[in-house]
Amino acid sequence: MPHIDLRSAAAIAGAVRSGALCATDVVATALATVERRNRHENALVETFAASAMATAERVDAARRRGEDPGPLAGVPIAIKDNLLLRGHIAACGSRMLADFRAPYTATVVQRLLDRGAVVIGRTNMDEFGMGSSTEHSAYGPTRNPWDRSRVPGGSSGGAAAAVAGELCPIAFGSDTGGSVRQPASMCNLTGLKPTYGRMSRYGLVAYASSLDCIGVLAHDAADLALALGVAGPDGRDTTALDAPVPAYVAELANRTELKGLRIGVLDDDDGGAGLDAAVKAATTTALQTLEALGARLVPCVLPHVRHAVSTYYLLAAAEASSNLARYDGVRFGLSRKGRTIDESYANSRSDGFGAEVQLRILLGTHALQHGYHDELYGQATRVRQLLRRDFDAAFAHCDLIASPTSPLPAFAIGSKIDDPVAMYRCDAMTVPASLAGLPALSMPCGFAKGNLPIGLQLTAPALAEVLLLQVANVYQQRTDWHRQRPEECT
Numbered sequence: 473m474p475h476i477d478l479r480s481a482a483a484i485a486g487a488v489r490s491g492a493l494c495a496t497d498v499v500a501t502a503l504a505t506v507e508r509r510n511r512h513e514n515a516l517v518e519t520f521a522a523s524a525m526a527t528a529e530r531v532d533a534a535r536r537r538g539e540d541p542g543p544l545a546g547v548p549i550a551i552k553d554n555l556l557l558r559g560h561i562a563a564c565g566s567r568m569l570a571d572f573r574a575p576y577t578a579t580v581v582q583r584l585l586d587r588g589a590v591v592i593g594r595t596n597m598d599e600f601g602m603g604s605s606t607e608h609s610a611y612g613p614t615r616n617p618w619d620r621s622r623v624p625g626g627s628s629g630g631a632a633a634a635v636a637g638e639l640c641p642i643a644f645g646s647d648t649g650g651s652v653r654q655p656a657s658m659c660n661l662t663g664l665k666p667t668y669g670r671m672s673r674y675g676l677v678a679y680a681s682s683l684d685c686i687g688v689l690a691h692d693a694a695d696l697a698l699a700l701g702v703a704g705p706d707g708r709d710t711t712a713l714d715a716p717v718p719a720y721v722a723e724l725a726n727r728t729e730l731k732g733l734r735i736g737v738l739d740d741d742d743g744g745a746g747l748d749a750a751v752k753a754a755t756t757t758a759l760q761t762l763e764a765l766g767a768r769l770v771p772c773v774l775p776h777v778r779h780a781v782s783t784y785y786l787l788a789a790a791e792a793s794s795n796l797a798r799y800d801g802v803r804f805g806l807s808r809k810g811r812t813i814d815e816s817y818a819n820s821r822s823d824g825f826g827a828e829v830q831l832r833i834l835l836g837t838h839a840l841q842h843g844y845h846d847e848l849y850g851q852a853t854r855v856r857q858l859l860r861r862d863f864d865a866a867f868a869h870c871d872l873i874a875s876p877t878s879p880l881p882a883f884a885i886g887s888k889i890d891d892p893v894a895m896y897r898c899d900a901m902t903v904p905a906s907l908a909g910l911p912a913l914s915m916p917c918g919f920a921k922g923n924l925p926i927g928l929q930l931t932a933p934a935l936a937e938v939l940l941l942q943v944a945n946v947y948q949q950r951t952d953w954h955r956q957r958p959e960e961c962t
């Protein structure tokens with residue numbers, strides 16, 4: 473079999489479309505790599521070997537018939553355990569759904585298949601997306617390919633470890649409050665959370681519906697642009713935006729420098745998380761590089777951003793408590809008997825959900841309770857509105873806003889598991905864009921001691937994904953951070 477580099481989706485698709493590579497060879501290479509590496513990192517919780525090989529054979533057959541197998545021809549892709557692919561288990565990292573087989577396919581996953589991509593398996597995650605470390609999973613923790621004693625970030629940590637470990641060039645995750653951007657940053661990847669509604673959520677298991685977005689992880693902005701072709705309206709998701717889908721890949725060529733671009737730089741408010749010195753240094757240098765490429769740095773303030781973490785955790789828990797009410801042991805998933813119907817609900821939910829999910833359901837139920845509703849949930853929705861206005865005001869003076877993605881590089885497995893609030897604070901920089909529904913991208917910009925990746929986050933106005941991808945692409949053509957590989961991969 474030829475040696476196949478699993479780092480670039482664009483290169484793989486180009487070679488498969490031209491006939492220089494067979495999709496079956498690409499996918500066999502990906503599956504062999506999973507076989508070799510996955511037991512060390514636990515990135516994938518299940519490999520779809522048989523269906524993946526069958527899909528690859530169909531791609532090759534289409535090409536032999538002279539048809540175009542599509543812009544993602546033969547590209548192995550992993551999907552987070554909360555995205556549905558008909559006939560396959562989607563467990564959301566939970567005991568509750570350990571045996572749940574998807575009765576239909578998510579719109580975004582179907583569009584991947586329609587473009588010639590091959591889904592090789594499902595990736596580990598914090599249960600129902602609740603976490604920032606991929607430690608809260610019924611499948612056990614995922615390990616960071618850059619340092620296996622550390623977390624890969626979360627909740628799409630399995631997706632990040634799969635791409636960073638070079639099992640596949642692209643993984644699809646979900647980002648409710650940072651779950652694509654933060655693991656991208658901790659695993660030296662480029663990750664994009666699009667505008668809320670840019671990608672259909674049909675077939676994404678709901679966590680907090682007003683915040684949930686499907687997002688993408690890859691090595692570089694060029695591959696993100698290729699993957700983002702699956703965005704766009706969907707009759708099955710009324711929150712999917714009708715806006716036309718730009719030609720993301722072609723648009724990349726329309727910007728080769730950053731002259732005229734105004735980048736807003738937030739003051740040093742880290743939401744109390746404590747900004748790591750290496751993160752500060754690397755992101756400052758990245759801003760200087762962007763400046764050298766022609767951008768102008770302008771100071772920027774979001775006056776309500778210090779309330780973002782509490783606002784987010786209140787709203788996300790409230791919505792989760794309502795969304796997760798469907799797991800009652802009767803209609804879905806794990807079912808335990810009791811003497812009364814209430815007792816069987818309680819038994820099913822106590823056995824099916826892990827501790828963090830139960831904690832969030834309790835908090836969310838409290839926030840929605842009669843008598844507390846306005847003071848807690850109502851207040852959080854008002855603060856969310858203020859934060860939205862902060863962004864509107866800021867974007868009157870700048871085109872993008874830059875900040876670190878995560879205040880810390882990857883932390884040691886187990887080091888924050890007993891302190892949920894410390895874990896929540898780590899999301900201080902990613903939850904603002906989620907609350908405002910704005911697109912945001914994380915890109916590699918340096919390393920802390922011990923070869924731990926650091927990411928720079930860029931946030932844009934609604935539907936400005938093209939600008940984010942172009943700026944990241946210009947940066948990546950002039951820098952090498954995103955090309956660095958973990959030792960085991962070289």
Ligand code: GLN
Nearest residue numbers: 601602603648649650651
């Ligand atoms: N860490 C955040 C949470 O626990 C964000 C997770 C996510 O984006 N799914 O809610």
